[in-house]
Amino acid sequence: MKIDDQPIPELPTRVMTGTPVSPGVALGIAYVHETGGLSVIEYCVPENRVAAEVARFRAAAKLVSDELRQISEEVKQRPDQAAEEISYILDAHAHMLRRSRLTRGVEAQITEKQINAEAAVKRQIDELVAAFAAMDDVYLAARADDVRDLGQRLVRRLGHEVANTFADLPRQTIILADELTPADTAQMDPQRVAGFATELGGVASHTAIMARSLGIPAVVGVAGLTKALSPGCTVIVDGSHGRVILNPTPEQMAEYRKGRAAALRRTRALNRLRSLPAITRDGREMTLMANIERPEETNAAVLAGAEGIGLFRSEFLYMNRDDIPGADEQFETLRAVIQRMDGYPVTFRTLDVGGDKLSRVFDLGIGPNPAMGLRAVRLSLARPELLRAQFAAAIRAAYTGPVRVLLPMIGSVRELRECRAHYDAVYQELRGQGVETPEMPPPLGVMIEVPGAALTADALARECDFLSIGTNDLTQYTLAIDRSDEQVASLYDGMHPAVLRLIHFTAEAGRRANVPVSVCGEVAGDPRFTGLLVGMGITELSMAPGSLPLVKDHIRHMRAEAADELALSVLRHADVIDIRRLVDTFNEVYA
Numbered sequence: 001m002k003i004d005d006q007p008i009p010e011l012p013t014r015v016m017t018g019t020p021v022s023p024g025v026a027l028g029i030a031y032v033h034e035t036g037g038l039s040v041i042e043y044c045v046p047e048n049r050v051a052a053e054v055a056r057f058r059a060a061a062k063l064v065s066d067e068l069r070q071i072s073e074e075v076k077q078r079p080d081q082a083a084e085e086i087s088y089i090l091d092a093h094a095h096m097l098r099r100s101r102l103t104r105g106v107e108a109q110i111t112e113k114q115i116n117a118e119a120a121v122k123r124q125i126d127e128l129v130a131a132f133a134a135m136d137d138v139y140l141a142a143r144a145d146d147v148r149d150l151g152q153r154l155v156r157r158l159g160h161e162v163a164n165t166f167a168d169l170p171r172q173t174i175i176l177a178d179e180l181t182p183a184d185t186a187q188m189d190p191q192r193v194a195g196f197a198t199e200l201g202g203v204a205s206h207t208a209i210m211a212r213s214l215g216i217p218a219v220v221g222v223a224g225l226t227k228a229l230s231p232g233c234t235v236i237v238d239g240s241h242g243r244v245i246l247n248p249t250p251e252q253m254a255e256y257r258k259g260r261a262a263a264l265r266r267t268r269a270l271n272r273l274r275s276l277p278a279i280t281r282d283g284r285e286m287t288l289m290a291n292i293e294r295p296e297e298t299n300a301a302v303l304a305g306a307e308g309i310g311l312f313r314s315e316f317l318y319m320n321r322d323d324i325p326g327a328d329e330q331f332e333t334l335r336a337v338i339q340r341m342d343g344y345p346v347t348f349r350t351l352d353v354g355g356d357k358l359s360r361v362f363d364l365g366i367g368p369n370p371a372m373g374l375r376a377v378r379l380s381l382a383r384p385e386l387l388r389a390q391f392a393a394a395i396r397a398a399y400t401g402p403v404r405v406l407l408p409m410i411g412s413v414r415e416l417r418e419c420r421a422h423y424d425a426v427y428q429e430l431r432g433q434g435v436e437t438p439e440m441p442p443p444l445g446v447m448i449e450v451p452g453a454a455l456t457a458d459a460l461a462r463e464c465d466f467l468s469i470g471t472n473d474l475t476q477y478t479l480a481i482d483r484s485d486e487q488v489a490s491l492y493d494g495m496h497p498a499v500l501r502l503i504h505f506t507a508e509a510g511r512r513a514n515v516p517v518s519v520c521g522e523v524a525g526d527p528r529f530t531g532l533l534v535g536m537g538i539t540e541l542s543m544a545p546g547s548l549p550l551v552k553d554h555i556r557h558m559r560a561e562a563a564d565e566l567a568l569s570v571l572r573h574a575d576v577i578d579i580r581r582l583v584d585t586f587n588e589v590y591a
């Protein structure tokens with residue numbers, strides 16, 4: 001029996017609201033994802049293997065304890081004031097792995113319950129965390145985090161951490177969580193995950209972007225969500241209107257079915273545009289490309305009729321794994337994407353970890369302000385072997401089909417020159433080694449996503465081959481609003497005149513230097529912005545594959561001349577309300 005036809009149990013209905021981040025409606029059964037929880041598989045250990053299992057646990061505990069002591073020694077050498085306190089905590093953790101309630105408890109679980117060491121660690125950690133969390137003393141309650149951290153280290157050492165938390169979910173699952181990281185979202189299979197909702201997160205967070213890319217309806221910033229839910233309840237996630245309904249009534253279910261049918265009809269109608277050009281009524285041609293995070297998404301890009309990959313976020317290749325992908329592996333991945341794109345260009349962006357995108361292969365720590373810290377190209381230049389490996393992969397792949405290489409978070413001409421020096425050197429090295437490369441290095445472009453870069457776009461344009469405007473970060477940094485913080489989500493606005501002026505300035509700089517300028521931030525896939533971007537002289541847009549037909553439809557209905565006029569009058573205004581009014585009027589006429 002399908003979930004739609006199941007009788008609805010008599011449970012209290014709750015309608016909650018949040019920020020809609022990925023359109024569509026989904027109905028499913030709630031799976032509650034606990035952040036920071038351990039994911040392990042539990043299995044029975046035969047009686048004659050119990051002693052060996054205990055020994056396996058002791059060996060892992062010894063390794064973790066040695067590891068912690070070594071880190072503690074290293075920390076002690078650091079001159080900063082916190083060093084002493086940190087090394088004290090690390091020593092205390094190491095001590096907990098000698099004979100303690102934790103280790104005794106794990107060993108008892110293995111012996112008495114005859115379960116594997118990973119599961120025993122999880123059970124014991126869960127018990128201790130609950131006990132600590134229940135304590136009145138704030139200091140002791142905070143020790144729950146220490147215990148959780150130790151558990152994670154132990155499970156990793158035991159080597160049987162479940163690689164993909166969401167791999168075994170049944171079909172039509174709705175994931176509900178306080179927070180989901182981009183790495184979590186990257187593990188979701190749209191065949192199984194019908195939708196998700198979180199308590200934290202903003203509209204331009206990478207988690208939201210991933211949801212749009214995967215076509216999974218999602219709502220973030222739902223206050224009180226985790227307190228209201230129970231696993232296994234029925235949930236509707238309305239990612240178009242920002243609603244989450246727990247235990248829907250029969251009327252709400254009927255409304256959901258109607259909404260889903262209408263959405264399906266719209267998608268079918270839009271899909272007919274697939275092979276038609278993105279051309280305005282008065283003949284201005286636009287190039288519409290797709291953003292992808294994982295190579296598997298290339299299929300969706302092709303099906304949506306994308307004329308290339310305008311942004312391949314390579315950092316996702318570094319997530320949910322314990323080792324750094326080498327040049328050979330990245331070359332193979334890129335080559336497969338190029339082949340699938342069949343002659344259309346693939347824009348490979350070098351590593352952009354940091355901020356809200358983390359990977360456990362880099363121990364970046366949490367700096368005072370991660371979005372402004374050692375992120376993206378700054379990390380690549382601090383560790384040039386990473387950059388060079390990616391350059392080598394892209395240059396080799398360019399021999400098999402059109403590739404462009406894109407540098408994230410460039411802040412100055414200096415940084416671009418430093419990257420260019422590595423780029424040229426890698427190209428020459430490969431040639432010297434007789435590796436197959438194209439006759440010229442592939443085009444090297446710069447993301448314009450830092451206000452400093454936008455304001456020097458003219459200088460950058462003279463020294464690179466193309467510009468790509470990342471409006472997600474450009475908005476965040478221009479307005480000083482964290483793109484993933486739900487508390488300020490209502491202030492995050494790509495139509496702010498400051499952001500629009502920077503986009504316009506960049507487009508003009510590109511035009512004067514005869515360098516193509518594209519937009520690959522989320523506004524590129526938002527049809528409300530299409531007229532404005534066309535009018536500001538942008539000729540290439542790259543977006544989540546699912547947004548492509550809608551944007552194309554918009555372009556095919558509008559006149560470029562009218563879009564030019566719209567941009568001109570918008571740029572004269574400083575109040576976002578006036579700007580929105582002008583844009584809405586334009587869109588009503590041409591929608």
Ligand code: PEP
Pocket residue numbers: 209311313352449469470471472473474520521522
């Ligand atoms: C952007 O900032 O607009 C962008 C496209 O890059 P990302 O979203 O990956 O930071």
Ligand code: MG
Pocket residue numbers: 408449470472473
């Ligand atoms: Mg960015």
